[in-house]
Amino acid sequence: MRQALSGFVFKSAFPLKTIMILAMAMTFVVADVASSLAAKSAAIVVDAKTGKVLYSANADGRRYPASLTKMMTLYLTFEAMAKGKISRNSPVVFSAHASAEAPTKLGVKPGGSVAVETAILSIVTKSANDSATALGEMLGGNETNFARMMTAKARQLGMNGTVFRNANGLPDPGQFTTARDMATLGIALREHFPQYYGYFAQRSFLYGRQRINGHNRLLGRIKGVDGIKTGYTRASGFNLVSSVNDGNRRLVAVVMGGTSGGSRDNQMAGLINTYLPRASTRGGGDLVAKADSNPISALAKVLLPKHDAPTPDEKPVAVAEADTAVADDATVAQGDSEDEDTAEAEAPKLVVPAKKVKTVIVSAPKVATAQVVAAYAEPTPAVDPVSTASVPSGWAIQVASSPKQSEAQAFLDKTTKQAPKVLANASGFTVAFDKDGATYYRARFGGFGSKDAAWKACTALKKKKIECYAVQQ
Known part of the structure; x- marks a missing residue:
């Protein structure tokens, strides 16, 4: 040669x-x-006291969430607990569908059950896909309806660049998010459910006689890190949302599309070390408005895309088409699996000094098998997003406004039928506003990652005689 x-x-x-x-x-x-x-990676660092974005790279680019999806599953679980609909000892029954989910999983047989707290701990440590599905089925009646609840809650929190299709994050080409949206969710989890947030700091727990260790290697190694969640599939690459609290300052940081667990962790450690000193020691109160809708006579329908959304604008890692096309192939459908552990073992060690922290072991109570009661299931919530003061949530298209929410929703349905291809990857929602002492409702389609994308869609709608304009949330 x-x-x-x-x-x-x-x-x-x-x-x-x-x-x-x-x-x-x-x-x-x-x-x-x-x-x-x-450019295939994405990251954002947000001051969790002021909402100021301290660092951003491709933060609005569409990405696969992988097991970061479980953050929303836990949000809805915590919400049900806070409302008294379930308790930490309520039984979570595993259906045949839940038990058959691909690893990583807890391994409960069909018809078996665990306590809600056990399911939560298995999700935050082992990232158990079967536990996430079982919780989703309990809260939503079935996983499809639960995915609608997840997407509706995302809209209420201002996460307009996110659509959920399942409770665990296993590959689905129609499930996507952004780093910015994941930061919003990370902030909301702490602000809205401080009584349950400590679960995210668990590094291991006892399941029967088995000790189950977590995937989040930064817990106990980076000072101040107290959660939140790792994520991995072949198509998404290595994802991580981290919350940091040093007593005076708070950050939420997101890294998506890492090439290995080790490189992702090193990138996160670098971001924390760089930007935590720049965060404010003073805060202005809650940054993400709590998404509890006022009682209404009718629940709005969540408009999920009618067709599978395209893959992210740039795939986080090189991946064969079969990896995304065959979503239920257990050989490809991997959440946080042994692949991440192997990559972590082979990756270079963190460059920050390690600090030894005693592992906390929590024993979850055993629960006998029981049928899920219908009262646990929640209906699809209304879609009435509340914009967050901390993290802007992308671009949307407004097509109408009305003094009645039902009319605004009807206009969304009509517009979707008139332009199904234009709005195939968008999600419709209504947002209330006051005018001259009266409440009106805007009809909007969200999920556009950029101003150009929103304008392009609006131009296509105008060609169909549908008036609209693009607006930044």
């Missing part, structure tokens, strides 16, 4: 100047490829 290369360099008929130009061109091509690969 060296001889052939030498022959080309010194015996080529091309002038030396031409060769140098070609070499420079190749250098630029390599640089462009490297830049493209770097």
Whole structure:
């Protein structure tokens, strides 16, 4: 090879100047490829006291959430607990569907049950896919309805760039989010449910006689880190949402699309070390409005995309098409699995000094098998997003406003039928506002990652005689 290369360099008929130009061109091509690969990751750091964005990289780019999805599953679980609909000792029965979920899983057989607290602990530590599905079925009646509840709650929190299709984050091409939305959810979990937030700090727990260790390697290694969640599938790469509290300052940081568990953790550690000193020691109260809707006579329908959404604008890792096309293939459908543990073992160690922290072991009470009572199931909540003062939530299209929420919702339904292709990847919602002492409702479609994307969709709607305009949430 060296001889052939030498022959080309010194015996080529091309002038030396031409060769140098070609070499420079190749250098630029390599640089462009490297830049493209770097752009596949996404990250954001938010001051959790003031809402100020301290760092952002591709924060509004569409990404697969992987097991970060379980953060919303736990949000709705905590909400049900806070309302008294379930308790930490309520039995969670595993259906055949839940028991058949791909690893990582708790391994409960069909018809078996665990306590709600056990399901929570298995999710925050082991990232158990079967536990997430079982909780979703208990709260929503079935996983499809629970996914609607998840998406509706996302809208209420201002997460307009997110659509959920399942409770655990296993691959589904129609399930997506953004780093910015995950930061919003991370902030909301602490603000809205401080009484349950301590679960995210669990590093291990006892399940029977088995000690189950967690995937979050930053707990106990980075000062102030107190949660929240890891995530991994082949299509998403390695994801992580971290909450940091040093007593005076608070951060929520998100890293998505890491090439390994170790590199993701190192990136997160670097962001924390860099931006925690820059965070404010003073706060202005809650940043994400609590999404408890006022009682209404009718519940609005959540408009999930009618077709599978396209893959993220840039895939976080190189992946064969089969990895995303065959969503239920257990060989590809992996959440936080042994693959992440293997990658972590092979990755370079964190560059920050490690601090030894005693592992806390929690024994969950055993619960006998029981049928899920219908009272546990929640109806699909109304879609009435409350914009957050902390994290802007992307771009939306407004198509109408009305003094009646039912009329605004009816206009959303009508518009969806008139332009199904234009709005295939958008989600409709209503938002209340006051005008001259009266309440009106805006009809909007969210889920647009940029101003250009919203304008392009609005232009397509206008061609169909549908008036609209783009607005930043």
